Amino acid sequence: MLEMLLGLSLFSIVGLIAAFYMAWNIGANDLANSMGDVVGAKALTMRQVIILAGIMNFLGAVLLGSRVTSTIGKGIIPISDMDPHMAALGALSALIAAGIWVTIATYFNLPVSTSHSIVGAMLGFGLVSVIMGNIQMGDISWKVLLQIAFGWVLSPVAGMVLGYLIFSAVRLSFIERAENIGKLEGVFRYLLICSSCYQAFSFGSNDVANAIGPVSVVMGTLGEEVPIGLLVFGGIGIVIGLSTWGYRVIYTIGEKITELTPTRGFSADIACASTVIMCSSLGLPVSTTHVLVGATIGVGLARGLQAVNLNVIRNIVYSWLLTVPVATVVAMVVYLGLIWLGL
Amino acid sequence: MRRYIRSVETLYAKSPFNLIYEHIQKGNEAVHKLEDLVQAFCDKDVDRVNAISDVVSDLEHDADQIKQGVRERLPTSVLIPLSRQDVLTFLRLQDSIPDSARDVAKSMTLREAYDIPTDLKESFMKLAKKTIEIIDEYEKLVDKMGPILATSFRDRDVEKALELIPPVERLEHEIDILGLEIGKKIYASEDQIGAVGIYHFNDVIQNMSEISNAAARAADSLRTMIYPK
Numbered sequence: 280m281l282e283m284l285l286g287l288s289l290f291s292i293v294g295l296i297a298a299f300y301m302a303w304n305i306g307a308n309d310l311a312n313s314m315g316d317v318v319g320a321k322a323l324t325m326r327q328v329i330i331l332a333g334i335m336n337f338l339g340a341v342l343l344g345s346r347v348t349s350t351i352g353k354g355i356i357p358i359s360d361m362d363p364h365m366a367a368l369g370a371l372s373a374l375i376a377a378g379i380w381v382t383i384a385t386y387f388n389l390p391v392s393t394s395h396s397i398v399g400a401m402l403g404f405g406l407v408s409v410i411m412g413n414i415q416m417g418d419i420s421w422k423v424l425l426q427i428a429f430g431w432v433l434s435p436v437a438g439m440v441l442g443y444l445i446f447s448a449v450r451l452s453f454i455e456r457a458e459n460i461g462k463l464e465g466v467f468r469y470l471l472i473c474s475s476c477y478q479a480f481s482f483g484s485n486d487v488a489n490a491i492g493p494v495s496v497v498m499g500t501l502g503e504e505v506p507i508g509l510l511v512f513g514g515i516g517i518v519i520g521l522s523t524w525g526y527r528v529i530y531t532i533g534e535k536i537t538e539l540t541p542t543r544g545f546s547a548d549i550a551c552a553s554t555v556i557m558c559s560s561l562g563l564p565v566s567t568t569h570v571l572v573g574a575t576i577g578v579g580l581a582r583g584l585q586a587v588n589l590n591v592i593r594n595i596v597y598s599w600l601l602t603v604p605v606a607t608v609v610a611m612v613v614y615l616g617l618i619w620l621g622l
Numbered sequence: 623m624r625r626y627i628r629s630v631e632t633l634y635a636k637s638p639f640n641l642i643y644e645h646i647q648k649g650n651e652a653v654h655k656l657e658d659l660v661q662a663f664c665d666k667d668v669d670r671v672n673a674i675s676d677v678v679s680d681l682e683h684d685a686d687q688i689k690q691g692v693r694e695r696l697p698t699s700v701l702i703p704l705s706r707q708d709v710l711t712f713l714r715l716q717d718s719i720p721d722s723a724r725d726v727a728k729s730m731t732l733r734e735a736y737d738i739p740t741d742l743k744e745s746f747m748k749l750a751k752k753t754i755e756i757i758d759e760y761e762k763l764v765d766k767m768g769p770i771l772a773t774s775f776r777d778r779d780v781e782k783a784l785e786l787i788p789p790v791e792r793l794e795h796e797i798d799i800l801g802l803e804i805g806k807k808i809y810a811s812e813d814q815i816g817a818v819g820i821y822h823f824n825d826v827i828q829n830m831s832e833i834s835n836a837a838a839r840a841a842d843s844l845r846t847m848i849y850p851k
Contacts, residue, residue, distance in 0.1 A: 308628040315630075385628050450774050460773055528629045535631045540772070572633055582703035582774045585637035590699045591630070 287498075290367050294497035297374040299516045302490035304381055305393050306520025308528060309567050310336055310482050313551065314521075315532025316544030317475040322468040328529065329522045331472070332479040336521070337514035339483025339559075344513070345505040346562035347485050351397060351492025352505070354423045354562065356405040358496050361413055368622060369408060369614055370496035373400035376610035377489070380602065390598035392566035393489040398427055399603035401493065403610025411618070430563035431599060434554055435573030441550035442577020449542050450581065467541035474548035481555035482567045487513040489564065539575075543583045550574035569595050638695040638702065639771055642713065645688040646764045649719040652681040653757040653833060659727055660750040663826075664743045666735035675727035682724040689717050703775065708847040715843050716764075718836035719757065725829040733822045739811050745804045746827075752800060753833050756793040760837040762786055763844060770848060780848055787841045794838035801831045 287295075314328050323331065353359065358366040377396040384391035405419045457463040491513040495505055539547070551567070551574035558565045572591055579587035655678050662670035692713055696706055738746070766783035773779050808815075808823050815823060 312628070312630045385626055391628065446774075450776075454773055454776055455778075460769075460776075524626075528627050531627065531629050531631050535634050538634070538637070543774075568628070568630060572630055575630070575633055576701070579701050579703070584634070585639055585702065585771055586635035586695065587701040588633055588635040588699060589701050591633045594632075 290371055291494075291498045294367075294371050294374060294494040295512070297371065297378050298490045298494035298513065300378050301374065301381070301393060301397070302487065302513045302516025303520035303524070304378070304385075305482075305486045305489060306336070306517035306522075307524035308385070308520075309393065309486055310479060310517060310521050311525030311528035312532060312568055313478050313482060313548070313571055314475060314525075314529050315536055316539045316548065317471050318529050319533035319536045319539060320468055320471055320541050320544055322471045322541065323475075325526055325529065328475075329518075329526065331476055333518035333521055335476040335479035336483035336517055337511075339480035339485075340487035340514035340517065341483075341507065341510045343480075343484035343556070343559055344487040344491075344510050347488035347559055347564045348492045348495060348505045348510070350423065350427070350562040351401060351488045351564055352495045355398070355401045355420050355427075356408065357414060357418045357420070360418065361408065363499055365408070365411075365413055367497045367499060368617055369404035370401075370493040372407075372614035372617055373397065373404040373610045374490075374493040374497070376400040376403060376613045377493075377606055379613075380606045380609050384602070389601065390594035391602050392568060392598055393486065394564040394566045395431065395598060395602040396606040397489045397492065398424070398564060399606030400610035402603070403607040404614055406607065407611050407614045407618075427563060430558055430561070430565050431569070434558055434563075434565040435569045435595060437557070438551050438554045438570040438573030439577035439580070441554060442547055442574035443581045444577075445550050446543060446546035446578045446581040446583045449546050450583075454542060464541045467545050471541045471545045471548070474545045474552070478548045478552040478555075481552040481559065483514060483517065484559035485555050485565060486567055487517065490516060492564075538585055539578075543578050546581075546583070547571070547574045547578045550577060566595075566598070569598075635700045636695050638692045638700075638709065639767055641688050641692045641695065642709075642716070642767065643764060645685055645692065645713070646716060646719070646761050648681050648685040648688060649716065649723070650757050650761050652678045652685070652720045652723040653754055655681075656723065656726065656750045656753060656830070657747075659730065660747055663730050663735075664738055664746065666737070668735050671727075671730050671735075675731050678727040679724050682720040685717065685720040689713060703771065704847055708843070712840060712843040712847050715836060715840040719760075719833055719840065722829060722832035722836055725832065726826060729822075729826045729829050732825075733818075736815055736819055738823070739807075739814050742804070742807050742811055742823075745800070745807060749797065749800050749804060749827070749830055752793065752797050753830055756790060756797065756834045756837050759786070759790050759793060760841055763790060763841055767848075775848070775850075777850070780850060783848060784845060787845050790841040791838050794834045797831060797834040801827060 314332050317323050318328055377400040380396050381391055381393055408414045409416050453463055491509045495509050551571045554570045555567055576587055655674050659674045763786040769779045770783060804827055808820055
C-alpha cells in the first residue's frame with residue numbers, strides 16, 4: 280500500500296485528496312438529501328439507510344459512473360491534445376476550485392451544486408489553457424457545454440413531469456382503489472426501500488464523476504475507459520460522506536417531510552432516479568438535488584403535498600447563474616496561481 | 623455555529639391546513655360558551671355574562687391570530703393542492719364564526735339585566751343549543767380535510783366530506799325558522815321587556831343567527847374549494 284502510494288506523484292496524491300473531499304461532500308449532502316423520505320417514513324433506520332444507500336450508490340458509481348466521468352474528464356477540455364503536465368495541473372486546479380467553492384457556498388447557505396461547480400471549474404481550466412496558448416478557444420467543446428447546460432435546465436423539468444405522472448398513476452391505480460389507506464402506505468413502505476435504493480444507485484452513477492472525472496486526468500489514466508479503481512475510490516468517498524456527515528441531513532429532512540408518505544416518496548424517488556439514470560446514460564452531469572426538487576414539485580402538482588415552497592426554483596436558477604461563473608473564476612485563479620508557483 | 627449542511631428542506635413549506643383546523647377549534651370553543659352565556663343572561667347574572675364574554679373575546683382573538691398565521695403560510699410562492707383564492711375565501715367565511723360569537727357576547731353585555739319571559743328564555747336557549755349543534759357539525763366537515771389531503775383528494779374522501787355539507791345547511795335552515803319564531807315572541811313581549819328590550823334582544827338574536835349563517839356560508843365555500851374540478 281505504502282509503495283503504491285509512494286509510486287504516485289505528489290499531484291496524484293493531492294488530486295486524490297481533493298477528489299475524496301468532493302466525494303465526501305456529495306455523500307454528505309446530495310445523497311443524504313435523497314434518503315430523507317425513507318427515514319421519515321420509518322421504512323428504514325438510519326444505520327440501514329447508510330448501509331443500503333452506501334452499497335447502491337457505490338454500485339451505481341462503479342457500474343454506470345464512467346460516462347459522466349468521461350464527459351467531465353475529457354469531454355469539455357481536449358486534454359489529449361495538451362501537455363500531460365499542464366493537463367494534470369489544470370484538472371487538479373479545477374478540482375481544488377470546485378471543492379473550495381462548494382465549501383464556501385455550503386457554509387453560507389448559498390444555492391450550489393457539485394456538478395455545476397466542477398463543470399464551471401473545468402471551463403476555468405480550459406480558459407486558462409487558451410490564455411496560455413496551450414489550446415485554441417475553439418478547442419473547448421462548446422457543444423458539450425451547451426448540451427450540459429440544456430441538461431441542467433431540462434433535468435429538473437423532466438423530474439417534475441415524471442413526478443407528476445408517476446404520482447398521478449399511483450393515485451389512480453392504488454390510492455383511489457384502496458380500501459384501507461394505512462395498509463396501502465404500509466405496502467409502499469417496502470416499495471419505498473426499493474425506490475430509495477434505485478435512487479442511491481442513480482445518484483452514484485452521476486455524482487461520482489464530479490469527484491473522479493478531474494482526478495482521472497490528474498493521474499493521466501483517462502484513456503478509453505475510466506479505471507475501475509478510481510470509480511471504487513469515488514464510491515467509497517461518497518459512502519464515507521454519507522456515514523460521517525450525511526445522517527445530519529437525513530435527520531433534518533426526515534423530520535421535516537412527514538407528509539411525504541410512502542406512496543409520494545416512492546413516486547418522487549422513481550421520477551428522480553429515472554431522470555438521473557437517463558442523464559448518466561447520456562453522459563450528462565446534472566445536479567441530482569435539482570432533479571430531486573423537480574420530482575418533488577411534480578408530486579406536489581399532482582396534489583401530493585400540502586405546501587411546496589416554489590422559491591426553491593429561484594434558488595436553482597441562482598445556482599446556475601452563480602455557481603458556474605464563480606467556479607470558473609476560482610479555477611482560473613487557482614490554475615494561474617499554481618503555474619505562477621512554477622508547478 | 624453554522625450548520626455545514628446543504629439540504630432540500632426549504633422545499634417543504636409549512637402547511638396552512640393544520641392551522642385551519644386549529645382556527646375552527648377556537649371558533650367552536652367560543653360558540654360552546656354560548657350555552658352558559660345565555661343561561662347567565664337569562665338569570666340576570668351580569669358578572670357571569672361579563673366573565674364569559676371576556677373568555678369568548680379572548681378565543682376570538684386567538685382565532686384571529688391563527689387566521690393571520692394561515693395567511694402568512696400562503697404567499698403566492700407556495701404551491702398548495704387547492705386554489706389559494708378558494709382557501710382564503712373559505713378562511714374569511716370561517717372566521718365569521720368566532721367573530722359572530724364575540725358579537726353575541728358583546729351585545730349581551732351592553733345593557734343592564736332585565737326580566738325575560740320564560741317562554742322566550744326557553745326558545746333562546748334552544749337557539750343557543752342549535753347553534754352549538756351546527757358548529758359541531760361544521761367542525762366534523764372541516765375535519766374531513768385531513769383524510770382528503772392525506773389521500774390526495776381521493777374521490778371517496780371528497781364525497782364523504784361533501785355529504786357532510788347538507789346537514790349543516792339543513793340546520794341553518796332550522797335555525798332561521800327558529801329565529802323567526804323568536805322574533806315574533808320578542809315583539810309579543812313588549813309589555814315585559816319594553817321597546818328598548820325588544821331592540822336589544824333582537825340585536826342579540828340577530829348576532830346569534832349570524833353564527834349559523836357563517837357556518838353555512840363557510841361550508842358552501844368549502845364545497846367550492848374541494849369540489850372535483
